Amino acid sequence: MGAGSSPCASCKLLRRRCAKDCIFAPYFPPDDPYKFAIVHKIFGASNVSKMLQELPLDQRPDAVNSMVYEASARMRDPVYGCVGAITFLQNQVSRLEMQLAAAQAEILSFQMQQQAAPASFPMTQMNQYDQNLVFLSNADSFNSVDGSPEVEDYCSLWS
Numbered sequence: 001m002g003a004g005s006s007p008c009a010s011c012k013l014l015r016r017r018c019a020k021d022c023i024f025a026p027y028f029p030p031d032d033p034y035k036f037a038i039v040h041k042i043f044g045a046s047n048v049s050k051m052l053q054e055l056p057l058d059q060r061p062d063a064v065n066s067m068v069y070e071a072s073a074r075m076r077d078p079v080y081g082c083v084g085a086i087t088f089l090q091n092q093v094s095r096l097e098m099q100l101a102a103a104q105a106e107i108l109s110f111q112m113q114q115q116a117a118p119a120s121f122p123m124t125q126m127n128q129y130d131q132n133l134v135f136l137s138n139a140d141s142f143n144s145v146d147g148s149p150e151v152e153d154y155c156s157l158w159s
Helices: 009-014 033-043 045-054 057-076 082-116 128-137 149-158
Strands: none
Touching: 009 033, 033 045, 033 057, 045 057, 057 082
């Protein structure tokens, strides 16, 4: 039996007596019946038992966690299961990588525009956005927020 005298979740669901050497007891505790119910519904108790018996003891907890995950994914998406979740995440990563590349290209473009502008170009003729870029590129010229002219100039750009 599992913990104490209560049968494990699998024996409870299958309505059988839980033996001391029950293969399910360590992985399907009586306080979490849903865990076995979903695995049983997707894989079947007999198949789960066979899979667990073929594995070494140290790999069984990971196998059970994997079966629970796969069974849950299959319940949510009967056609694709966990492959659908993986595909969704891979597509999301691809979209984010494209957004990152676009942002990096935009930053590079702004940096190149800034380098191409002559240093003597008066700030009054630049638009507000370009003034902010010039300030941000020179941001390492001040170390503290103690009322230095650079900080005051930055604050005036936003007002």
